[in-house]
Structure formats: C-alpha cells, structure tokens
Amino acid sequence: MIKNLKSEDLAKLDQLEKYLDEKSNHFFGYPCTFDFDYSPLQKFLKYPINNVGDSFYSGGSYQINTHSFEREVIDFFAQLLKAPINNYWGYVTNGSTEGNLYGLYLAKRIYPSAIVYFSEESHYSIEKNINLLGIKYEKIKTQKNGEIDYEDFKQKLSLHQHLPAIVIANIGTTIKEAKDDVMKLRDILDDFNIKDRYIHCDAAFCGSYAQFITPKPNFDFTEGADSIIISGHKFIGSPIPCGVVIVLKHNKEKVSSFVNVIDDLDDTITGSRNALTPLILWCAIKAFGAEGLRERFFNCLELTEYTFDKISKLGIKVWRNPNALTILIPRVNKELQYKWQLATHDDITHIIIKPGMTKSMIDTFIIDLEKETQKDLADVF
Structure with a gap:
C-alpha cells in the first residue's frame, strides 16, 4: 500500500x-519515555490482529490476536504489584485514562450507591470518568507536597459513612509526583467501620518502579489496593499509548458477561482492543x-x-x-x-x-x- x-x-x-x-x-x-526501538515488531503490521475479548478465557472465535502475550504481560505486573496468586485479572488498555475508567466502572458495579473520594491533585481523567459514570463524589484537599489530606478525608468520609466508599489513591500525582498512603486510607476506612469499600490506585508513571523506592510507598495489593493501573508509554516506553490494569479476579467475575458473536467474555471497556501494545509491553518486560x-x-x-x-x-x-x-x-x-x-x-x-x-x-x-x-x-x- x-x-x-x-x-x-x-x-x-x-x-x-x-x-x-x-x-x-x-x-x-x-x-x-523515548529510549526504545520496537522495529522487530514491524512484521506484525500486515495482520488484522485484534485482542477482542478476555485474554484469560480459553474460548473465542476471533483468533488473530496476541492474547498469549497479553497474559504474560499481566502475569508480570501482577507479580510486581504483589497481587494474590490465582486471584488477579487484567488487560492491556489504551492508556491510564481507560485503566482509571475500568477501576471506577468495576467499583461502581460492585457498589452502585458508593461515594468516590479523590484528591484535588488527582489526574484529570478521574473526575472526567466519574462524570461519565454518573457517580457522586467528594473532592479531598491535599497537603503542600501534593499528598492527600488525611484529615480532610476523614471529615468528608464522616458525611457519608453510611454509604460504600470508592477511594482513589494517587501513586505519583500529575504535578508533584506525590504518593498517597493506601494503608493510611485503609485504616481510616476501618475507623469509620466502612466495610463496603474499594481502593483504586492510579500509579500511571510510578507504578513500574515504586516497588524499588526506599522507603517503599504503601500501594500494592498486600497493602489494601483492589485495583492498580500502570501506563506503558511512560516509564516503560511505547510508541503507542497503552497501559495495564490489574484487578482482583473475584471482583471482575461479578461483572463479566458472555458475548455470542465472539464466543468470548466481555470484561473490558472497549470491544476491539489493540493487539500490538501487548507485544510492545511483552518485549519491554522480556528485555528489562x-x-x-x-x-x-x-x-x-x-x-x-x-x-x-x-x-x-x-x-x-x-x-x-x-x-x-x-x-x-x-x-x-x-x-x-x-x-x-x-x-x-x-x-x-x-x-x-x-x-x-x-x-x-x-x-x-x-x-x-x-x-x-x-x-x-x-x-x-
């Protein structure tokens, strides 16, 4: 052509x-990031590859895909983020905005009456996605360093402590790269006896390296996260915007549905999905x-x-x-x-x-x- x-x-x-x-x-x-060269993947541009459906599902009639590579990418990041063995699921997204949307969508499906709590220094995609989903919310003040103001969180939480809580934790804010403490947020929810809760971590830039920081930020699945997103085109590097969302499998299974036309599960935000970006991320994790x-x-x-x-x-x-x-x-x-x-x-x-x-x-x-x-x-x- x-x-x-x-x-x-x-x-x-x-x-x-x-x-x-x-x-x-x-x-x-x-x-x-821009220190990459994925030119060996050029040969795949001649195929109509499409990762429609669930890469972890054994069926699917659309088979020109890279599902097996996508699974390896999810497995790698699930391990990095200390997701529970045999209780995680995820997919490669078009970017962190989609990842944040998926986390909020999943939380809303589980707790339809919940209030979302997020800080005023959260990425702009958070409020946009909340508006798209039509969820009520409270915006929390931040400290001077950009971290969420835990006292203001308590005050806002007290106004709705009879309702489920969806909490957005920033693991690297857009402007100051501040990191919220998921364990502190979890403990505050415990103090208010809010058992119906969902904590989503936006770790777009920092998620790929936050586990290596000393002292390590509290944000992974062992510390209270229910879902975590990481951007692929930021610290890792990709010529195409992409990201990864990892969630607890038992939560995802509450919203899965089967689609006859593809003979597969519909778990993701979009139907057709980029099949090149899983290859890109696979190359990156294999190289690094x-x-x-x-x-x-x-x-x-x-x-x-x-x-x-x-x-x-x-x-x-x-x-x-x-x-x-x-x-x-x-x-x-x-x-x-x-x-x-x-x-x-x-x-x-x-x-x-x-x-x-x-x-x-x-x-x-x-x-x-x-x-x-x-x-x-x-x-x-």
Missing part, C-alpha cells in the same frame, strides 16, 4: 520524522525484567539529583518530593515552556526525568533556563 504513495506524500512522511526527532530532544515536561526496571529507576534518580543540583546552582527556587523524578521550579515563560514542552500548572513548571534523557540534554536546557527571569516560589514550596 505504501508503495503507491506519491513522492510528495513520502516527502511529507520524511518531514514528519525530522519534526518528531527534533521535538524528542526537547521533551522535559511529560513522563513519556524487574531488575532492569529497578536499574532504569536508579539511573533516572541519579540524573534527577544531577538536574536538581544544576538548577539550584542557578539560584532558582527548586523543589521535589523525596525519591521523585519530578522537579518543580517557578513558572517559566511561554517561549521556554513550548521549546522544552514543559507542563505548567498555576505558578509551577515541572521537569520529569525519565529513561532516554541525558546529562547533555540537561546541560542544554540549563543554558536556556539560566536566561529565564528568577521568580520566588516561597508561597508554593
């Missing part, structure tokens, strides 16, 4: 490649393994400390959460923001260190940053 493109069409594709290559060298504000992810994290942590030190020496106010790969500085001007693709919120601009970044990139950025007018963030940090 591509052989039939005109020369001007091919030139447009070449121009796009140059544009993307240049932009990838100035990509500091978003947690998407848990130890490789650990090494990637510590390499990034070292580069984060290098970057933090370089910015501090400029006399610019700089701050980060302990062991975070996200660095906060005063809001930069639009020119610098767009050149380096920096995410900015209110008075804060943040820089996210991820695999693929180098000291050379950092040094080039520092030269530009030095020209930026110094601002005072005393009221922010």
Whole structure:
C-alpha cells in the first residue's frame, strides 16, 4: 500500500520524522519515555490482529490476536504489584485514562450507591470518568507536597459513612509526583467501620518502579489496593499509548458477561482492543525484567539529583518530593515552556526525568533556563 504513495506524500512522511526527532530532544515536561526501538515488531503490521475479548478465557472465535502475550504481560505486573496468586485479572488498555475508567466502572458495579473520594491533585481523567459514570463524589484537599489530606478525608468520609466508599489513591500525582498512603486510607476506612469499600490506585508513571523506592510507598495489593493501573508509554516506553490494569479476579467475575458473536467474555471497556501494545509491553518486560526496571529507576534518580543540583546552582527556587523524578521550579515563560514542552500548572513548571534523557540534554536546557527571569516560589514550596 505504501508503495503507491506519491513522492510528495513520502516527502511529507520524511518531514514528519525530522519534526518528531527534533521535538524528542526537547521533551522535559511529560513522563513519556523515548529510549526504545520496537522495529522487530514491524512484521506484525500486515495482520488484522485484534485482542477482542478476555485474554484469560480459553474460548473465542476471533483468533488473530496476541492474547498469549497479553497474559504474560499481566502475569508480570501482577507479580510486581504483589497481587494474590490465582486471584488477579487484567488487560492491556489504551492508556491510564481507560485503566482509571475500568477501576471506577468495576467499583461502581460492585457498589452502585458508593461515594468516590479523590484528591484535588488527582489526574484529570478521574473526575472526567466519574462524570461519565454518573457517580457522586467528594473532592479531598491535599497537603503542600501534593499528598492527600488525611484529615480532610476523614471529615468528608464522616458525611457519608453510611454509604460504600470508592477511594482513589494517587501513586505519583500529575504535578508533584506525590504518593498517597493506601494503608493510611485503609485504616481510616476501618475507623469509620466502612466495610463496603474499594481502593483504586492510579500509579500511571510510578507504578513500574515504586516497588524499588526506599522507603517503599504503601500501594500494592498486600497493602489494601483492589485495583492498580500502570501506563506503558511512560516509564516503560511505547510508541503507542497503552497501559495495564490489574484487578482482583473475584471482583471482575461479578461483572463479566458472555458475548455470542465472539464466543468470548466481555470484561473490558472497549470491544476491539489493540493487539500490538501487548507485544510492545511483552518485549519491554522480556528485555528489562524487574531488575532492569529497578536499574532504569536508579539511573533516572541519579540524573534527577544531577538536574536538581544544576538548577539550584542557578539560584532558582527548586523543589521535589523525596525519591521523585519530578522537579518543580517557578513558572517559566511561554517561549521556554513550548521549546522544552514543559507542563505548567498555576505558578509551577515541572521537569520529569525519565529513561532516554541525558546529562547533555540537561546541560542544554540549563543554558536556556539560566536566561529565564528568577521568580520566588516561597508561597508554593
């Protein structure tokens, strides 16, 4: 098919490649990794692969799929997140927004009258998904570091303690990479004697490495999580947005339904599902393994400390959460923001260190940053 493109069409594709290559060298504000090469998977682009249905179900009449690879991906992350043996299930999503939607959807199906509690620094997909599902909610204040305010959580919980609770725990907030403590949230629910509860962990960026942090954040299945999502195109790296959602199998089985047309279970948000992204994630976990992810994290942590030190020496106010790969500085001007693709919120601009970044990139950025007018963030940090 591509052989039939005109020369001007091919030139447009070449121009796009140059544009993307240049932009990838100035990509500091978003947690998407770019140190990958999945070109060996190109040969699968000639098949109409579709992961419709449940990859853990033994049936299914649509068989041009990568279900077996998807199962291996889910098994890997279930083990990483300490899911109970023989009581977990999951699938590869189109991204963390879908993963968050699935967690909320599952929780709502189990507890239709529940109130959702989430912090004001949760990812914007949380509130959007809550509105899509039509669930009542309470938005919780946060501490200065971005972590949920447990006292405000108690206060909001007291207003509805007769109702089931769906709690969203952030394991790395969007702006400050703050991590909520699932065990604290669980203990508060216990104090209010709320037995009908569901805790969903949004660990989009940090989920791939949070188990290697010291002290380790409390967020996995042994510590009270009912579902956890991880993004595939962020810390791990993928040319296609994707993610993983892991849930307790006994909860998933409460909402499963059988579909005759595919002779399979319908457990997921979408019907047709991307079958390339499970291959991408499979390649990544085979290449890295848990130890490789650990090494990637510590390499990034070292580069984060290098970057933090370089910015501090400029006399610019700089701050980060302990062991975070996200660095906060005063809001930069639009020119610098767009050149380096920096995410900015209110008075804060943040820089996210991820695999693929180098000291050379950092040094080039520092030269530009030095020209930026110094601002005072005393009221922010």
